[in-house]
Amino acid sequence: MKPAPFIHHVPKTIEEALAILAEVAPQDGRVLAGGQSLVPIMAFRMARPAHLVDINEVKGLDKLAVEGGKLVIGARVRHAAFHKNVVDGPLGKLLTYVVRHIAHYPIRMRGTFCGSLAHADPASEWCLVAATLGGEIIAKSKRGERVIAAANFFEGIMSTSLAEDELLAEARLPLLPADAKFGFYEFNRRAGDFAMAAALVTYRVAGGKIADARVGVGGAEDRPRRIPEAEAALNGKAAGDEAFRAAAEAAAKAVDPLEDVQTSGEYRRDLVRAVVRRALEHSA
Amino acid sequence: MGKGFIGRSVPRLEDRPLLEGRGRFAADISFPDQLHMRVVRSSHAHGKIMSIDADAARAMPGVHAIWTAQNVTEIPPIDFRLTPVKGLEPYRQRVLATERVRYVGEPVAVIFAESAYLAEDAAEQVVVEVEELPVVLRATQKPAEFAPSLTTEPVVIRKGYGDVDAAFKTAHGVVELELSIGRHSGVPMETRGAIARYDAARDMLEMYGAAKVPHWNRDQIARLLGRAPASVNLFEGHVGGGFGIRGELYPEDVLVCAAALRFKRPVKWIEDRREHLLAANHSRQQTHRIRAAIDRAGRILAIDDDFFHDQGAYVRTHGATVPDLAAAMLPGPYRVPAYRAAGHIRLTNKTPGGTYRAPGRFESTFVRERLLDAIAAKVKIDTVEVRRRNLIASAEMPYTLGLDTLGTKIVYDSGDYARLLDKALAGISWEKTQAQLKKRRAAGERVGLGLAMFVEKSGLGPSDLVRIAVEPSGEIEVVTGSASVGQGMETVLAQICADTLGVDYARVRIIHGQTDRIEQGGGAYASRVTVMTGEATRRAAAALREMALNVAAGLMQTTPAALDIANGEITRKDRTGASMQIGDVALAMSKNSERLIAEGFYEYSHMVYPYGLHIAQLRVDAETGGVAIERYLVAYDIGRAVNPMLIEGQIVGGVAQGLGGALYEEFLYDDNGEPLCVNFADYLMPTANEIPRVEIILTEDAPSPLNPLGLKGAGEAGANAVGAAIAAAIDDALQMPGAVTQLPVSPQRLKAIMQKKV
Numbered sequence A: 001m002k003p004a005p006f007i008h009h010v011p012k013t014i015e016e017a018l019a020i021l022a023e024v025a026p027q028d029g030r031v032l033a034g035g036q037s038l039v040p041i042m043a044f045r046m047a048r049p050a051h052l053v054d055i056n057e058v059k060g061l062d063k064l065a066v067e068g069g070k071l072v073i074g075a076r077v078r079h080a081a082f083h084k085n086v087v088d089g090p091l092g093k094l095l096t097y098v099v100r101h102i103a104h105y106p107i108r109m110r111g112t113f114c115g116s117l118a119h120a121d122p123a124s125e126w127c128l129v130a131a132t133l134g135g136e137i138i139a140k141s142k143r144g145e146r147v148i149a150a151a152n153f154f155e156g157i158m159s160t161s162l163a164e165d166e167l168l169a170e171a172r173l174p175l176l177p178a179d180a181k182f183g184f185y186e187f188n189r190r191a192g193d194f195a196m197a198a199a200l201v202t203y204r205v206a207g208g209k210i211a212d213a214r215v216g217v218g219g220a221e222d223r224p225r226r227i228p229e230a231e232a233a234l235n236g237k238a239a240g241d242e243a244f245r246a247a248a249e250a251a252a253k254a255v256d257p258l259e260d261v262q263t264s265g266e267y268r269r270d271l272v273r274a275v276v277r278r279a280l281e282h283s284a
Numbered sequence B: 001m002g003k004g005f006i007g008r009s010v011p012r013l014e015d016r017p018l019l020e021g022r023g024r025f026a027a028d029i030s031f032p033d034q035l036h037m038r039v040v041r042s043s044h045a046h047g048k049i050m051s052i053d054a055d056a057a058r059a060m061p062g063v064h065a066i067w068t069a070q071n072v073t074e075i076p077p078i079d080f081r082l083t084p085v086k087g088l089e090p091y092r093q094r095v096l097a098t099e100r101v102r103y104v105g106e107p108v109a110v111i112f113a114e115s116a117y118l119a120e121d122a123a124e125q126v127v128v129e130v131e132e133l134p135v136v137l138r139a140t141q142k143p144a145e146f147a148p149s150l151t152t153e154p155v156v157i158r159k160g161y162g163d164v165d166a167a168f169k170t171a172h173g174v175v176e177l178e179l180s181i182g183r184h185s186g187v188p189m190e191t192r193g194a195i196a197r198y199d200a201a202r203d204m205l206e207m208y209g210a211a212k213v214p215h216w217n218r219d220q221i222a223r224l225l226g227r228a229p230a231s232v233n234l235f236e237g238h239v240g241g242g243f244g245i246r247g248e249l250y251p252e253d254v255l256v257c258a259a260a261l262r263f264k265r266p267v268k269w270i271e272d273r274r275e276h277l278l279a280a281n282h283s284r285q286q287t288h289r290i291r292a293a294i295d296r297a298g299r300i301l302a303i304d305d306d307f308f309h310d311q312g313a314y315v316r317t318h319g320a321t322v323p324d325l326a327a328a329m330l331p332g333p334y335r336v337p338a339y340r341a342a343g344h345i346r347l348t349n350k351t352p353g354g355t356y357r358a359p360g361r362f363e364s365t366f367v368r369e370r371l372l373d374a375i376a377a378k379v380k381i382d383t384v385e386v387r388r389r390n391l392i393a394s395a396e397m398p399y400t401l402g403l404d405t406l407g408t409k410i411v412y413d414s415g416d417y418a419r420l421l422d423k424a425l426a427g428i429s430w431e432k433t434q435a436q437l438k439k440r441r442a443a444g445e446r447v448g449l450g451l452a453m454f455v456e457k458s459g460l461g462p463s464d465l466v467r468i469a470v471e472p473s474g475e476i477e478v479v480t481g482s483a484s485v486g487q488g489m490e491t492v493l494a495q496i497c498a499d500t501l502g503v504d505y506a507r508v509r510i511i512h513g514q515t516d517r518i519e520q521g522g523g524a525y526a527s528r529v530t531v532m533t534g535e536a537t538r539r540a541a542a543a544l545r546e547m548a549l550n551v552a553a554g555l556m557q558t559t560p561a562a563l564d565i566a567n568g569e570i571t572r573k574d575r576t577g578a579s580m581q582i583g584d585v586a587l588a589m590s591k592n593s594e595r596l597i598a599e600g601f602y603e604y605s606h607m608v609y610p611y612g613l614h615i616a617q618l619r620v621d622a623e624t625g626g627v628a629i630e631r632y633l634v635a636y637d638i639g640r641a642v643n644p645m646l647i648e649g650q651i652v653g654g655v656a657q658g659l660g661g662a663l664y665e666e667f668l669y670d671d672n673g674e675p676l677c678v679n680f681a682d683y684l685m686p687t688a689n690e691i692p693r694v695e696i697i698l699t700e701d702a703p704s705p706l707n708p709l710g711l712k713g714a715g716e717a718g719a720n721a722v723g724a725a726i727a728a729a730i731d732d733a734l735q736m737p738g739a740v741t742q743l744p745v746s747p748q749r750l751k752a753i754m755q756k757k758v
């Protein structure tokens, strides 16, 4: 439980951080944000970065503001920032609701929103939020800046399209319309554990019918994603048990479930059905 | 007697340093110039060691030495402390793997380095080449070869009485079950640790970080290292949880001592969590094939149990304790006219097993209570009625079971089982609650109520010695060889001493776990301390009181019978004349080079038998297989409650651990014997979120007739019946009698049970 040796860099500016990252990335250098995923795996020596680029003192990365219809979340913004409403309207409520399902209080005080995205655990709540709402990832490196759509960002279990010299400088979430409804549900064996399956849904009701449905599922496949089959089962239907069950069934059918010792594919499908329906119930 | 500390929930004497963060746990202890030890552990479940290449590690700066089995050939295997059944000796563990490795996590080599970091860096550089051998992972599979001419089934524990075969022949019906308990264990907050140093000036070997049984471990370390016991001392500091597994003598303890002797430098070893889950004792894993012969009314005529105990790779200090207790305690509170149990001890390629809180009873209570529920279903009576028909009556006490365990004959000393059942049912409003749950089930919920009864055992001898001295300052020091694993023994012994002697309990200082302060000590296990050390304390305090009164009578020119001691003050009973402080007596004696000091020795070859029952109310989530506990009640007869708050604490903690074994915790392995649960993300300890409020009914209906205070133990009542009660409640929620046959009931398993139904 003692990490392998590493060199600890503490840049103060983003330019400095990017310069160090460019230099050390090829030598197994990594960004250190909240450390709530990286440090435990270093303690197990399952990760042994030779360099850590600690971004906790980098100026300007603590931005949390609305710009151009999007909520901008800088790389130093902790999970706990969302314990309070950070933006008026449904998005703020959604984030305060979801954040309580992430780990435990002390971990939320350190862990970062962007760190969760970069870490890309398939069951991460923030990854599910980004994938479902159509978030954007701003990646910066000495080579420049690019904007990656969440749908193209997650590539598999703990694998993303971020290059090794890129810093995930900020994430952007589109604001939800004022009349948007959302629902979230996750299943795990103990409070604070990573979800064995989780679902996030948003939609509007127009003329008594569901419109603009988004159904995201996390923890069930190698990455969180929207399930078009479930969305199709909702759009144009009356919000209610019948449509919710149909969507849940569609989602259960559509997923290609991850398996492990505690969770067979069949059981995971059952969980997807349950969490999607409950997320929809929660939204109603 | 002084007036009443016994029976009151007085605050714990041990709390102050713990609450102020001034505790001294193993990792807090360091000595100048110490080396740090790191263990290189096997990553193979079974294989022949072909070579160990430590050259690269040895060459690293800061590495002092590296040992493999070759460096410790003179150290014999670690012996049995309890239940040494003949035939187990060849299965003992050596401190470092010799020729073969038998489980992932087995110590293969040790590094000694200038820092814990360097030691861990070096450990990674040691290359162990192993030729793999086939693995045995299930105790129910056919025994295989352990070593040439030794099989993986060293011993079958057999216990019984009466004519079982005849009972089955004439029975009205037979109920038959196969039931399994998962592999899990006590996981204390503090991992293991040991710090040894050798004081050449006094030729004294010392080990810090001792727990549970310091005296036995001292003697054993002395034997293993070829020293006189008087030249070895063990010191217990704060202990962050025991639960049966901590404080047993493990290979690492012996290695730090051997190294301190050889290097003449202090050596420190602190286990990390992954190591702990790999290397400290596992427990519980058993499969039972049990049959009951019953009459028309559901009365038991005979029980026949064949069970398989997964011992893991070696037999450690507990010998055959766990299967022995499982076989002996299985009949529980019921009249079983004929009984036969065969416990197959089977070696597997997994972490070795030992005892864990309520060893053998968490398992056998689950099995027995499942059996009672199955009998109820078979004869179509309810689960309370089947118990009433089979309970041993209070008029039958003391009840000789006809079995023995741990070298003692089982005689239930006292008990009124039916009375406690009535109190518990009233406590949970059984009928009313049943009616409510029925309504909720009719509305589509899956809610249920389950109950399980048990007899506990406690106060294992053979003996305990306590020495109490009063100093001229009035301070009272109680020295015992017993140990504290955090259970509150200091407070309890102080209460007993205070009442017997006539002083304030807060003035009593308890010294424990220091082998240089007293020559013997039984230690802390088997819920024995309050009973054994408590009675020894009472005896010492009574002798001390007599001595104090005799001396004071001389000084006060009266007779001892005319005097009393209260709150440390000696007065005439008629309240006339002068008084004196008890410390003044000690002061007067010191002028004649005498001390106010007395010993109490308590030797007893029988255990005492508290009893209780658990009731669980829960809701099953039909879609996910999750379980939410709505109410949990424990009723327990303690005989005499010295400190009710501490007993309740013991019960709540035990329930938490029991729920772990019932619903969450399980050491799983893949088909190659690779352990899959070696961190807290994969090994699921229940947290405060998962533990319901526990309702407790504590009764004193059946004090033990075997000791003057009527004491019985409290350590294991909370854990004992959780698996059984949860299983019963799930059956009830699903309205599927006998649904649960395996613990823990994970959501996936529960989902599978529900799918079987449709």
Ligand SMILES: Cc1cc2nc3c(=O)[nH]c(=O)nc-3n(C[C@H](O)[C@H](O)[C@H](O)COP(=O)(O)OP(=O)(O)OC[C@H]3O[C@@H](n4cnc5c(N)ncnc54)[C@H](O)[C@@H]3O)c2cc1C
Pocket (backbone or CB within 6 Å): A030, A031, A032, A033, A034, A035, A036, A037, A038, A039, A040, A075, A101, A102, A103, A104, A107, A110, A111, A112, A113, A114, A115, A116, A118, A119, A121, A123, A124, A125, A126, A166, A167, A168, A169, A192, A193, A194, A195
């Ligand atoms: C007991 C426990 C329970 C948990 N439960 C949950 C849970 O239920 N749900 C959940 O979502 N998470 C959970 N977590 C993980 C937690 O949320 C982490 O905080 C999060 O996954 C990572 O964020 P971090 O800031 O701590 O990142 P770090 O641990 O510092 O880094 C994680 C990885 O991301 C990389 N990284 C981090 N930030 C950046 C960046 N800005 N740019 C580029 N790369 C970056 C690092 O190099 C590293 O590879 C749990 C953690 C623990 C210890």
